[in-house]
Amino acid sequence: xxxxxxxxAFESKKSIADTLNVHEKSLNVHEKxxxxxxNVHEKSxxxxxxxxxxxxKINPKISLDELAELIGKSKRTIQRIIKNSxxxxxxxxxxxxxxxxxxKTFR
Numbered sequence: 001x002x003x004x005x006x007x008x009a010f011e012s013k014k015s016i017a018d019t020l021n022v023h024e025k026s027l028n029v030h031e032k033x034x035x036x037x038x039n040v041h042e043k044s045x046x047x048x049x050x051x052x053x054x055x056x057k058i059n060p061k062i063s064l065d066e067l068a069e070l071i072g073k074s075k076r077t078i079q080r081i082i083k084n085s086x087x088x089x090x091x092x093x094x095x096x097x098x099x100x101x102x103x104k105t106f107r
Contacts, residue, residue, distance in 0.1 A: 045081050048073065053087065053101055060098040 051071050055062055068075040082088045089100045 045084070048078075048081055049085055049087065052078065052081065052085075056088065056099040056101060060100070062099065 048071060052067060055067055055070055059066075062070075064075050064078055068078045071078065082090075087102050089102055091098055091100050
């Protein structure tokens with residue numbers, strides 16, 4: 001990465017020090033991104049669960065495809081969220097089965 005920056009500095013007649021400082025700053029920004037991504041991911045899953053539960057209460061036979069379209073997330077994302085949730089359980093087969101909401105207040 002440094003070699004292209006040095007070539008850029010030479011061609012644009014910028015100082016090498018300025019170019020390297022910009023490069024170092026961009027590295028610092030990229031180091032912080034994974035932590036931000038993890039926090040956003042956890043928060044968004046928690047925000048989606050109530051929407052899934054509301055949709056299941058309205059139609060317990062709703063499909064994953066319909067849930068994904070309704071909520072605006074991918075089918076795989078909905079599957080992962082439901083799998084990790086202790087509040088939602090699938091009863092029966094994929095075709096012909098239904099969803100149940102497990103009420104934690106009675107446990």
